[in-house]
Amino acid sequence: MPSKQFQVLILNQISDLGLQRLPAGRYEVGKSVASPDAILVRSADMHSMQVPASVQAIARAGAGTNNIPVKAMSARGVPVFNAPGANANAVKELVLAGMLMAARNLPAAQRFVDGLDPAAHDLDEHVESGKKQFAGFELAGQTLGVIGLGKVGCLVAHAAIQLGMNVLGFDPEITIDAAWSLPSQVKRAGSVSEVLKRSQLVTLHVPLLDATRHLVNADNLPTMKPGAVLLNFSREGVVDDAAVLRALEAGPLARYVCDFPHGHILRHPKVIALPHLGASTREAEDNCAVMVAEQLRDFLEHGHIANAVNFPSVAMARESAFRVAIANANVPNMVGQISTTMAQAGLNIHNMVNKSRGEMAYTLVDVDSAVGESVLAALRDIEGVLAVRYLPV
Template structure:
């Protein structure tokens, strides 16, 4: 007789997710779909979740991309729900689009294409019109010019490497560069001390930073005038990182040569010397697949084992299984939480085999392997501790 037991984990899918990514969630253990009642987790790309009623059963959210502006991260943190993303999975796709943006601007390709599209193919004067008109679109080569990069994460490092191979000089700035990024950054990149230094000295400036309070209008009315006359500003980061009003004023004053971005805001649409693309940064088959696979793997490791990698609101925590019985606890990062957790387990007669605790800002996360089953009473005692946000019991197949 067929096994009619419900899959262990129900995954709500809000966008079209790569099938190769969904296949990382085994059919015998997972059920994924767009109409999923009481889901344990959510997979999303661009759908806006701020207005959604997120079910109380949701234990994790996976964003198949880098940015999480479409997810109510703060509200999820208050519930003890990690929000995963896929940093670097679409980096090559964004890198290639940045290079395309530089070439579009340097060679005046957008107006050149518009000029050719407007020619009359039946006029009999096509060749003459092309030859007389092409001088209006003369540009310059990338080699020998300076690219300034603000934000040296995975994308920024790839852009820097590609620009150097094209013969460009690269000036980079990132006050929060990670150790991994520093190792992957080409040695030829000159380190800038500030955004101001980058703006003053680069022929092209490419932005690769998240949109947070500190980066909103990072390029603005006060500093855009520092750019070299005719310089090119590229924004494949987030719309709010650049002030549209500042861009329009700088373009009008001929201070800025071109603005190339991935966000067709109404204020800049159809403006001369603006190239606005329809959010194509991660829109390649390869990037969508890479993101889906990465997030699905992270989601599965969390749901089954409690491990956390690439959560934007939780610390990274990983612990190899040393017991069949595991408890995962999300809690506020306040004193004496570990003591209270250990006491509750000791009072229930549980011996702690192994434990790891990490914190990130206001959030802390604890994995505990115990030597015997954790019953409902101890789980209830843990949930009753002031500051505990979520408790999950994760026995593995050895517990059966």
């Protein structure tokens, strides 16, 4: 059987290094493919988009998936991939830049210099007299609170320690891998409130979920130390901006540094707002594109799932030329019904794996002979089955 050619629709400019992982001949990649098997996206908002019925996977060349209708895709049995950690170094470096800008009042100092008259005879005097208003503080010896100890949070913590800072971290759902990569000097806090109370600078690195919306708010902002700096390079909704503005005006907050400029905070003298630059480096764009392209290819060709935000991670070595991939609701007796359907068709199961994640489950089955369309149709007819793919080689 000739190998299937996959069509991949691109909604944004994607790094060529990533696209090279989808070889021509096996993949048709472009912005106007007719019946896409998959979609590659960066920032395009897909919530109002009619996602074609042919789409079997969506890959986001970045970490956040707020621009993708994940719940609707889950109901269709479509995994949504992302690239966690691929842009972590870029974000870490921007957080460090934000800390330095806030600590040394660099944006205001730059505006002061831009307003000087280069032809003034007393220019040096203006510089010397004006610089006093921009006196800041050094990072060494300060306590940095890190809320969220994933890849970015761990990198920020490590870099802060190298700068001579004390680091206090909090993450109730820290993974084993993150725990192993966390420097031993990081002290563990028991709550968000503890981090805010004990830190001179606080940086946020959590996803935007119902549980994290307005994680920093009117109740806990007033507990921060006088002159504190809050940095948000995570997601806009993690912070209550109205509460931040009040804390900037009445205390204790001295600076708010974020990557999400909008009307409420724009041009406030104590706000340093950047135009969503977190992953805007050549290296980060390349890393993200390569990661999701490889994940997408492994899924389309072999049914493997890695770094999907709505599916369990599943991989199984090929031991047969005939593979079926099944996305289904996580309900009892699903594996039994799949096995029975194949047995009734005279198919011998060579190998099988089933994993679940919340309400979603995913099954890979290798059988010893070709699978007919009638068997695939019977599998699709099982109540709770969301999608069935046949992946022969």
